[in-house]
Each structure stands twice: as structure tokens, then as C-alpha cells.
Amino acid sequence: MNKTPMKLSLVVAAVSLSLTACLPNEKQDAKVTINKNPFPSTYKVLPQQNILFTNATVLIGTGERLDNADVLIMDGKIKQVGIDLTATDVKTIDAQGKWITPGIIDVHSHLGVYPSPGVESHADGNEMTSPNTSEVWAEHSIWPQDPGFQAARAGGITTLQILPGSANLFGGRGVTLRNVPSHTMQGMKFIDAPYGLKMACGENPKRVYGKRKQTPSTRMGNVAGYRAAWTEATEYKRAWNKYDSDYVAGKNPQAPVRDLELDTLMGVLDGEILIHNHCYKAEEMVVMIDIGKEFNYHSGTFHHGIEAYKIADKLAENANCVAMWPDWWGFKMEAYDMIEENVAMVDAVRNSCAIVHSDSSTTIQRLNQEAGKVLYRANDNGFNLKAEDAIKWITANAAKSLGINDKTGSLEAGKNADVVLWNSNPFSVYAQAEQVFVDGAKVYDRFDEKYQAKSDFMLGQE
């Protein structure tokens, strides 16, 4: 243990030596590269099962529904979905009267970073010390023993993005997790999922920093803050690009000084990190779209888009996903114009990407019912939506927002076998997930305690 600092200082000395000796046309120093994955996933699939579910009502996640259908999962993947499937050496589960959907995905969660119990010692979800904290990563705050993960699993959640809070213009990186029990964050990390960058519009940043008599204290201050940061990030990216091209040209350039904050923003400019922007209001979302165009990055997914229905066409046109609540409102001025058909109105436009999210340790446990409320209220008021449409809001569209739609989010052959077996139509208030699978491994069973994980924290509590 004691040796580590010694080793580090030796490395630092060696690097500074090589830098001072740097001259054009001399022998090239080792290329300085940024390790983009310093906290790699150690997620291991739980024991897999090959299963043929028979006679279920199946919602594929792509807008399709099959009745009396079978779902075959093998080696952790969706093998086939269809009528009267046969397979050998598989376990058969009779799903007569039950429903099967893809694993539910929540694009907006603070499980682990604002865990239960809500003690100060674990309130690690928001580094509220500067309007731009792009250098912090939510994964470094995750307490994997949050009992909320298990509760969410019982609600069919197989994948979720953990985001930092919304006090800052740039809150830091979000991370996408598999909802499997683990005592390390890395053990839950979704392999090869892109990072997210949490941004925030509106009331929160201006309130938090304005109260401290610092910028931003207004919405125009917010926008100045975003633009200043992207300007700096653009320069940073240019410096690295120049370093790379000079190096390739055989020169021995000096690498730019690493800046963790700008690394994240550069990741966005490079298209590797996806924006997840807490942004309620129509006029602000449209400004954020323009800022994306100004600095040549995609403005990503808008979260809590209470007023998205007012600009549904613009959002689809610019390929923004929008994550919404069905009906939360009124807690702030920017949440005053809620309508219960918001998700449906966003969804109704061609090329849209409407999502139902939770931002809550309670509603993450029933995102199916959250989507159900939208489905029925919209149909009460002139829409003609079906269960197979509503499921997309919590599966395929969510996967698209997180950049993992090639791996999960639907029951198409070849995708990960993330599957939920429901006791009834999942859009019923009485619906419950009976069995939940991640990569073909059972992670939850309502009727078998063996598959009901318990956090360290809850162990031995009387």
C-alpha cells in the first residue's frame, strides 16, 4: 500500500523530464492518450437459463404485439419470438394469461446517489459547489446497497441511468447500470454503454447560484454559462486534435494539460458522451437545441420536458428524445403547464422519441403504470394508442436515448434477453412483475425468495 505514492511520484518525475527535453524533430515521446474507461465494468451475467415462454401476450417494444405467442431465450439472448415455437433442452414456462415485455429501462434515476435511507452521509447526488462540474461522475457516488435497486427490480427495471442532480448547468457524468445486485458499482455497470452528461436548464441552477450572489442568477446567465463552457471545450478539443495530428506527422508535440471537466465536454463534442438535459420549458429546450447547433454537438435527451408538447415537431425534427413524467406538476413554476397527454403528443410526431421516466425511487417501481396513465388519459382525449405503443416509452425509446438500443429495449432476436413476465396487462394498476431476467439470468421472482435480493443495509434490521 505504501509503495503506490512512491511509484506515482516516480512516474510524474519521468514525465516532466521528458517534457523539458522536448524539441522538434527529436525522437517522439510516448503518445499521451486519455483512458476513456478508467473504471471498467466487471459485470458478470448471473446464471443463465434457456427458457421457452409459451402462450403469452407479448409486447415486442417496437410497436408490435403478439397474442398467444412464445418467447425463446437462449444463451442470454432473445432467440425467437413467434407462434408455436419449439425448442429442445430448454425450460418451458407456461405464460398463459400473462404478458411479456422487454426489461423496463429508466433513463433518469438517482438510486445509489440519493439512496434510502436519506441520510446526509449518503446524499452524494449533486456536487453543488460550482455551476460547471462536468468533472464529477455519478458512478463515484453510487452506494450499491441502496435498497431501492431491489424494489426497482421487483418492478421490472433491468437497466437504469444514474444521473447527478440538477443544481448545476453541467452536473457531471451519468452512468448506465444493469439492475443486478452487486457490492461494487463496476459490478453493475452496463458494458459499452456510452456515458451521459447531465445538464440543467431553468430554475435550479439560477436559484442555487443566484442565492450565493454568483452567476448564474438568471436564465440568460444560464445560457452564458453553457456557451462559455462549450467555447472552452471547443478550444480544448482543438488542442488535442492538433496534438494528435502533429504526433501522427512525426513531430514531438507537447500534450495539452489534462482537464477532467473539459474531458467530459470534449467527449460530447466527439459524439461519445450523450447529453441528458433537465429542461422543462418549451422556450428553453429550443434554445438548447440552438446551442447544440452552434457548438456542433447533439442536444440529446431532454428530461422532465413538461412543455415538450408545445414543441413536439421541433423535437422530432432535431431527433431529440424527451423523457417525461405522466403527471407530476406544480412543484415549481417551470412545472406548471403539465398536461397528462404530453408523452402521447410528443410520440404522435414522426421520428419522435418519447420516454416515460421516473426520477423517483417510488415510481421507478412502476414505470409500467406511469406509462399506462398516459396511454389511457390520451385515449380519453382523442388518441388511439395501444399497449404495444406505450411499452416503447419505457423500453425501446429509453434504450435509444441511452445509446444502447442495439443491445436492449426490445424483444427482437439477437438482443440481450432482458425480459419481464407480468401477471397481467402491465398497464393495469394491479399488474405485477412475476419474473425478471437480465441477459437471460433470472434476477427476480415474486414467488421465490431465492431470487429476491436484499441489501447489506437491510440485513439484520429488526
Added chain:
Amino acid sequence: MKRLKQIKLNKLNLTLNSLMKVSAVALTLVGGAVQAKSMAIINATVYTVASQGVLEQATVIIDQGKITEIYSKQNTPENIQADETIDAKGRILTPGFIGTMNALGLVEVGAVARTQDGSDDKADITFDASLAFNPKSTLIAYTRKGGITSNIVAPNGGDKLFAGQTFAVDLSGEFTSIIEKQNAVLVYLGSESKGSRAQRLQALDHKFADAQKVLAKQANKKDDKDKEAKEPKRDEQVINALLAGDKPLLAYADRATDLLALLALKKKYGLDLILVSASDAVLVVDEIAAANVPVILSSIENLPSSFDSLHASLTNMATLAKAGVKVILAPKGGAHNLNQLRFDAGIAVANGLPKADALSALTANVADVFKLNSGRIVVGKNADLVLWSADPFELSTKVDSMWINGIQVSTKSRQDALRDRYTGKTNMPRAYSK
């Protein structure tokens, strides 16, 4: 056949109208928000939440804001006398749901301080937030979408031991909404970020002990003149009402030790105690049941949000009800989404609460605990009624029609106006669509 019967009824009603008018005029002079016409809801599946249970193809007659007759299918007379007839077509009619423990009418926008009237640093046991109740708040029409016809509004209070008093309102949206002011005293107990939970429990005990001493002294005074000499202060009067059991004490607490301490206070002072939140109630369920103390709790609170609530669970409501505890559904959030109570009831049912108990938790139990003349479809009760498109707890169901004090109320809210504005077709800016 049924249609013929209805036409016949309507004809009859025309002749009855002239007779009815006299009393109707008299009523408007006295009551204000009382219906003028009598009404028959026929062919309804009536959930009485009373001894009659569920009545199929039943008829409910409303007159002068009250339920005046209930006829089961077998007992329905040939000629029903009512000004207006509504064919429920077999759909479910329930008592209007009753919300509790929220700031409806005391808040418009949570983070806009000037729209918040539920708390005040100076608020004490006498705090009457009903003076601030706004029946025109946009939350009220939105709440009606959940079939909620009345509500127990709870202030948040201030720095003092007691947070003030709750009050009962109907959701008519009229200036006459307040049913009863100051109908229960609120106290928040449990873990403290600074200091000990013991302090408040002790202070509560001392309050009652001291007041009892004064009362005893008063009673011992021989001279009647002396007794009248000193009128108790306003706060003392409230404490005395609690000691007399005239006013309930609503106590927020979660940990089992706090719940037991409250049960002990109830026993010691003869309080009319109601527990709120009570996550640990399942640990002391027998004691609560034996003390006949109702519990107001959320059915969807299932995480150990603090060390006080390690036993929160989706099945708690079912466990309490099974043990014979009178349970009332509390909203998990604030007033804005109060209309979801019916879905919380559905979730409670999915987790083991019998449907009838879930319905009581939204109606009769609340009425019993807060002494409201509603919550059941029984002759003489206020005609607070909801006709549902289907199962009231189901997500796909909506309110078909609803009545408060016999007057039909709309479920149209500001949200509907916004939706219509942005779904309509127009070449002009949306601001012109009204």
C-alpha cells in the same frame, strides 16, 4: 323497456317540478350551494360502503343535496319521483373519495413562496389555515379527476410543537367550500436532525399534564364565581378540547417506540388519537388495534426512507386492515397529484388489501375519523357521489360524472385547456386559441 320507463319517469317529473320549485327557492335562500332539483341515478352498481354492500341495478335519489332514497333492484318502485333521471347503465357509483393530509387550496406552485399558505413560523396549536383556503386554485378541478369530492387539508405549521389544525373542505370550487374549520390538531414527531425525539414527546406529555392540573384545580374550586373568573387562553382551550376527546390529535410518527409512546399518551389522557405515516405500525399492530386507533398511511411508501421507517412496505396497509385497524389512504406526494389516491388504492389491493377495505380507506373510514356526513351511500348523507366508467381504482377508468352536495361538478381543468390549445388546428399563434 328500460328506455320506456325512463321517458315515463321524465314526464312525471315535469308535473312534479312545479311542486318542487317552492322548496327549491327556499333552499337557495338558506343554503347557497345546495341543489335545486331532485335527481335519480338509476341502474347503477352502487358501492354503498355501508351495510347494504354492493347493490346491482340500484337507484339512488338525491334531493336538497342529500341522499334521500336508495332502492335495490328488487325494491325499485315503478314510479320514481325526481326532476332529473340519470341512467348509470350499470356503471359503478361510489361515495366521493376523501383526501387527507395535504395542502390542497393552500398552495398553487410549490416553489413560489407567495402561493404557499400552509406554513408560518408563528403557527401554533391555534393556527387556522382555512382562512387561507383558495377554492379557485387550479389544483382543485384537477383533483376532481380522481373522484375526490372532499379533503382534509393539513397545514405544515412552523417552529412550534403543534403544527396547527386541519380543516375539511369540499371540492366544489365554490367560496362555500369549507365544511369544518379546525377539526383536528397536528403534531409531527420522530427523528430530529438536531436534538432528540424525546424532547417533543416529553413536551407533549407535559402540555397535557399541566392542562389537566389546571382543570382539576378549576373543578375543585367551590365558588362558581371563581370558576368563571379566568377564561382559558386560546391555546389552552384547544388542549382542553384534546383532553376532553372532543378534538382528535393527528400525530405524524414512524418508529415503533414513538407509536407506543403516543398510544401511552392516549391512554393516560383519554385522547382521540390518529396516527399518520406510521411505517413501523406493523411491529405494534396488536397494540394499535387494541387501542382502536386509526392509521393514515400511504400504500406506496415501501422504502426505508429513514431509520424511523425500516418497516415501510407495500403490504403494510393490508396487514393493518387485517388486524382490524381502521386505515385511511394518505397521498405520498403533496396536493398537486392528490387525484392519484385511487391508483394507490389499486396498488394496495394488488398487495393484499381487500377491495372493500381499500374503498373504505378512501371514503367511510375518513368520514368516521373526521366526523364528516359523507363517505357512504346511505340515506341522509351528503350527495357526494362519483359515477365511474369502470373499476374506480383502475388506470384505464375515468370519472364519468360526479356530484358534490348533489350538484354536478365538472372535471375539466386548466390542463385540459392547455391540451386543447396545443392539439387544435390553427394557422394563428396558439395564444388565439381559447
